[in-house]
Amino acid sequence: MRVGLIVDSACDLPFEFSRRNNLFILPVTARIDGQTYVDDHDPVKTAEFYDSGLLQKGHHAETEAYSAGQIHDLFLNEIVTQYDVAFCETVTRSRSRIFQNATEAMNSVMAHYHDAREAAGREGKFSMRVIDSKQIFAGQGLLAAHTLRLIDQKLSKNALRQQVEDFTDQIFTAVIPRDLHYIRERARRRGDKSVSAVVAFLGKALNITPVLFGKGAEGKPVAKTRNFDAAVEKVMNYAVGRIEAGLLTPYVSLSCGLSWEEIEALPGLDQLRETCARHNVELLLSQMGITSSIYIGPGSLCLSLAAEEHDFSDHQ
The missing domain is CATH 3.40.50.10170 (Rossmann fold)
Incomplete structure (x- = not known):
């Protein structure tokens, strides 16, 4: 068959x-x-x-x-x-x-x-x-x-x-949207009012970068950081901690709306690779495709893994 x-x-x-x-x-x-x-x-x-x-x-x-x-x-x-x-x-x-x-x-x-x-x-x-x-x-x-x-x-x-x-x-996903204004404008054109003008304004004015987390596509804000690198570090720390606690499948999927040079310079990526290697987990690292990069915006990041029930804060 x-x-x-x-x-x-x-x-x-x-x-x-x-x-x-x-x-x-x-x-x-x-x-x-x-x-x-x-x-x-x-x-x-x-x-x-x-x-x-x-x-x-x-x-x-x-x-x-x-x-x-x-x-x-x-x-x-x-x-x-x-x-x-x-x-x-x-x-x-x-x-x-x-x-x-x-x-x-x-x-x-x-x-x-x-x-x-x-x-x-x-x-x-x-x-x-x-x-x-x-x-x-x-x-x-x-x-x-x-x-x-x-x-x-x-x-x-x-x-x-x-x-x-x-x-x-059983799949949990963490997303870092780089530009909240982009997300809001894209959502507005599609009739999705889930990202308010106030949130977009605050993100731009105060340089706040949120981390969204949840099962599948239903993510909610779990952290607000002062810059993109700080948000990436939180997501990398989460992934490392969750790998060490145990996964339900030996893969971690990470896609980035960045150039490959920018991807390789991401803070915490080397530690994530080393942790994956120690636990026989394959890191599926990719540049976001055209469809996903349009949807979530330039410079964004999306990480997924499968595990038992847990909170993002459990691995910070």
Whole structure:
């Protein structure tokens, strides 16, 4: 039984990790300042996007998920013909239409896959499941890495589905938004009033950098720091402490809306690497993709791990 894993372009993972594990990416289209980018995690495109400076205008960007019809064609041509079972993990349905579109596409594919499969010379039935990851960015990456680990265990498709869905409720994410004004303006254009003008003003005037923390995409402020480096140190300390206390999967996912030079200079990164190495944990370090960097803004950081119930303050 050949099992395939599909994620969308809001899922942040190192490119080589995705390539090595044959992850299939559902693209998102981004339009900024008259230019169009199809975010399929191509590292060259991502580097060009960062170098262009367009991210500074990202709060004006229009992002568009592939339609159900486009996803149907991708599933039929690229997935049905290669795999016997497929799982599609999408960004949380509360932030995007991708889950809805992928589910509609899956239902259509399941009714019409037989001819495409026969033409490709693949025998037997095909089955598929679309799963709401309940995550964003690094959290999606962590779920994908854990799913690949489960696939390697040769579980039945029902056991695999159940374990993946259960795992979505065990992922904790810390986010550092670099520019609260960007977040507020981006949210306002999308009709999300969760970031008030007062908070954005205070962040700019007082140089406050918050740390948001919680399960999945439902983060709340847990710290306010005077600058970005101080916020990064808090998140790194949290990750180190949580690794030492124990994780539920041997991965930590860290994505950054920064250049690679800036990423390598992050305070506490070396200590995080050393702690991961001591505990046989793989650090999935990546530059944020186009989709996630537009959503959360330039210079931001997102870290995810899976663990038993705990508070951010437990590891400070």
